[in-house]
Amino acid sequence: MTSASNPLMLSADRQLAFLGAGSMNGAILRGILAAGHAPGAVTATLRTNAKAAALRDETGITVFVGEQEPDANRRAAAGADVVFLGVKPIGVQALCREIAGSLRPDTVVVSVAAAVTIEAISACLNPGQPVIRTMPNTPLMVGMGAVGLSAGDHVTDAALAEVVALFAGSGLVHVVPEAQLDAVSAVSGSGPAYVFYLVDAMAAAGVELGLAPELSMDLARATVAGAGKMLAAPGADPVAMRRSVTSPNGTTERAIAEFEAGGIPGIIARGARAAADRAAQISTELAG
Numbered sequence: 001m002t003s004a005s006n007p008l009m010l011s012a013d014r015q016l017a018f019l020g021a022g023s024m025n026g027a028i029l030r031g032i033l034a035a036g037h038a039p040g041a042v043t044a045t046l047r048t049n050a051k052a053a054a055l056r057d058e059t060g061i062t063v064f065v066g067e068q069e070p071d072a073n074r075r076a077a078a079g080a081d082v083v084f085l086g087v088k089p090i091g092v093q094a095l096c097r098e099i100a101g102s103l104r105p106d107t108v109v110v111s112v113a114a115a116v117t118i119e120a121i122s123a124c125l126n127p128g129q130p131v132i133r134t135m136p137n138t139p140l141m142v143g144m145g146a147v148g149l150s151a152g153d154h155v156t157d158a159a160l161a162e163v164v165a166l167f168a169g170s171g172l173v174h175v176v177p178e179a180q181l182d183a184v185s186a187v188s189g190s191g192p193a194y195v196f197y198l199v200d201a202m203a204a205a206g207v208e209l210g211l212a213p214e215l216s217m218d219l220a221r222a223t224v225a226g227a228g229k230m231l232a233a234p235g236a237d238p239v240a241m242r243r244s245v246t247s248p249n250g251t252t253e254r255a256i257a258e259f260e261a262g263g264i265p266g267i268i269a270r271g272a273r274a275a276a277d278r279a280a281q282i283s284t285e286l287a288g
Contacts, residue, residue, distance in 0.1 A: 012037050014162070017080035018044040019073050019095060021055055021063070024112050025086025027140040031170030033059055034143070043076040074102040082108045082163065085121075089113040089286060096124035103129060108159045112136055114185055115282035118152040118178055130155040132163050135184045136170075138192050144232065145171030146191075148184030182283075186275035194271070199224050 016032065018025050021044040033039060039060035046052040052063040064072035077083050077099040087095050092113045103109070108130045111121055118133050125131065131152040139145045147167045151160045160175065167173045176184060199220045206216030231238060246252045 013041045014081045015079055016042045016166075017076045017083045018042070018086055019076060019083060019099070020044075020086030021046050021051075022086060023138070024136060024140065025084055026055075027138070027145070028084060028086075028112065028136065028167065028170060029061075030059070031140060031143060031145075032166050033061075035169030037166075037169075043080070045072045045076045073099050077107075078102040079104070080107055082110060082166065085109065085111045085113060087113065089116050089282065092116045093120060093124045093286070096121055100125050100129075106130065106159075108132060108155065108163060110134060110163055114189065115279050116286055117283050118150065120283075120287050122152060128154050130159055132160070133178060133181065134167070135181050135189045136167070137188050140170040143170055144228075146188040147171060147173045148181055148188065149173060149175050150178035150181055151175070182276040182279040183272075185279045186272040190272075190275045194268070195224060195228075 014037075016029075016037070018029050021029055025044075029042065029044065033042070040062075042059075042061040043064065044055065044061055045064045045066060046055060047066040049065050049068060052065045055061070056063050062076075064076050066072045069075065073095060080103075083099070083103065085092055085095055092111055093116070096109070103126060105126065105128065109121065109125060110132045112134050114135065116133070118131050121131050121133065122129065132155055133150050133152075135148040137146050140147070145167075147170075149164065149167065164173050164175065174184075199217075202220035202223070203213070203217040206219060207213050211219070230236060230241065242256075246256060
């Protein structure tokens with residue numbers, strides 16, 4: 001397993017293409033630019049002219065518009081060193097077939113779509129095309145993401161290191177076997193939603209105890225955001241941190257005891273298993 005928390009040095013003029021620049025691909029793009037990559041070496045595609053104009057004004061990159069240019073994806077991908085596929089899972093294979101003829105043999109194709117396997121992607125590209133499959137999460141948008149990444153057979157060590165460096169501009173990166181990506185999805189891919197669910201439940205509990213809804217939500221949001229920042233410190237140990245604020249026979253200890261009695265650890269484990277199983281099921285459906 002390989003990890004990175006800071007961008008590695010790489011050439012800022014390497015040509016990058018983002019096919020689809022919505023929330024996830026857009027977050028990756030912005031993280032790469034923030035890390036110092038040259039805007040002139042980046043292209044992207046968006047469906048509408050309004051969104052494309054906004055992205056051009058914000059970033060200075062070249063944006064091709066799908067509603068105006070039927071070959072927008074092919075134009076953006078032509079000559080690129082790395083191509084990021086930012087469409088929904090159901091559209092990844094069609095996009096690969098569309099751009100295959102525009103790719104150089106050494107162009108690295110990076111998928112950020114959940115559940116689409118390297119095998120399924122490779123089957124729609126040129127033989128031997130390097131493919132990397134990733135599982136990012138939405139905190140990439142604020143530079144604190146977590147990314148699981150798996151490389152296909154034709155990806156060189158240098159190409160893998162470069163893609164790790166590109167993602168490291170937006171958060172933590174771990175290289176894992178592809179068989180583990182469903183588990184990564186269950187923990188970090190879906191994980192932000194679990195945290196948002198917890199915040200909502202905390203705020204609701206505060207209302208039940210007599211707090212105004214706005215006040216209770218403010219307290220819950222700030223508490224989780226602050227705890228998350230503490231956890232981001234190198235070597236942070238959540239068990240030790242929890243114990244440090246859990247006085248014997250105190251209020252926090254009583255709350256934790258209720259959580260344990262209610263089976264919350266098991267509930268979280270079952271939820272993660274259900275998420276991983278669903279990811280595997282979607283992979284099978286897309287392959288079929």
